[in-house]
Amino acid sequence: xxxxxxxxxxxxxxxxxxxxxxxxxxxxxxxxxxxxxxxxxxxxxxxxxxxxxxxxxxxxxxxxxxxxxxxxxxxxxxxxxxxxxxxxxxxxxxxxxxxxxxxxxxxxxxxxx
Amino acid sequence: xxxxxxxxxxxxxxxxxxxxxxxxxxxxxxxxxxxxxxxxxxxxxxxxxxxxxxxxxxxxxxxxxxxxxxxxxxxxxxxxxxxxxxxxxxxxxxxxxxxxxxxxxxxxxx
Numbered sequence: 001x002x003x004x005x006x007x008x009x010x011x012x013x014x015x016x017x018x019x020x021x022x023x024x025x026x027x028x029x030x031x032x033x034x035x036x037x038x039x040x041x042x043x044x045x046x047x048x049x050x051x052x053x054x055x056x057x058x059x060x061x062x063x064x065x066x067x068x069x070x071x072x073x074x075x076x077x078x079x080x081x082x083x084x085x086x087x088x089x090x091x092x093x094x095x096x097x098x099x100x101x102x103x104x105x106x107x108x109x110x111x112x113x
Numbered sequence: 114x115x116x117x118x119x120x121x122x123x124x125x126x127x128x129x130x131x132x133x134x135x136x137x138x139x140x141x142x143x144x145x146x147x148x149x150x151x152x153x154x155x156x157x158x159x160x161x162x163x164x165x166x167x168x169x170x171x172x173x174x175x176x177x178x179x180x181x182x183x184x185x186x187x188x189x190x191x192x193x194x195x196x197x198x199x200x201x202x203x204x205x206x207x208x209x210x211x212x213x214x215x216x217x218x219x220x221x222x223x
Binding site (some may be wrong): 031033041042043044045048058092096099100101102103104105106107 | 156158159209212214215216
């Protein structure tokens with residue numbers, strides 16, 4: 001298994017600002033994922049972040065808006081840039097230490113005013 | 114494109130009653146299907162996966178390729194089963210990324 005922590009757990013931000021969310025894993029993992037869960041919606045994958053390579057973004061998500069860092073095998077950050085109220089969501093990171101199971105962080109609840 | 118459909122947003126049953134949470138998928142290849150569960154104030158966690166053919170907490174799910182379904186079933190629901198349930202799909206040989214359904218909130222009444 002893998003234990004994941006995220007910081008911050010929640011934040012309220014003003015539009016136009018940026019927020020960086022941190023994801024820490026208790027073991028080394030190759031694959032790390034960032035998801036968004038908008039109010040009343042399902043989880044949508046933003047990007048896959050592998051250490052040593054550029055993040056791979058899903059359709060509808062771009063690096064300028066959601067830059068991701070993956071400096072080592074236990075840590076990643078997701079930045080939500082130039083925020084608007086539509087970015088209000090829960091952001092989750094997950095890891096897949098072995099095939100066929102992902103472990104999720106507790107999520108970061110973001111509210112943009 | 115891959116898609117997962119959970120037609121019921123809310124499902125309410127009484128304790129001891131059978132429960133079935135529906136999941137249909139759309140994918141032209143060989144999918145791998147999962148059920149994830151989120152209990153109140155807890156993080157999302159894996160409940161079961163079709164390749165394991167396992168029963169977890171009394172829940173089972175059978176992959177029906179003809180009907181492209183992966184319904185979750187339990188013969189006798191318990192109050193502690195109340196949670197949000199998400200059906201998810203990934204594809205064999207893929208990058209492990211998951212496509213989620215919108216979820217079904219199950220409430221088991223006493």
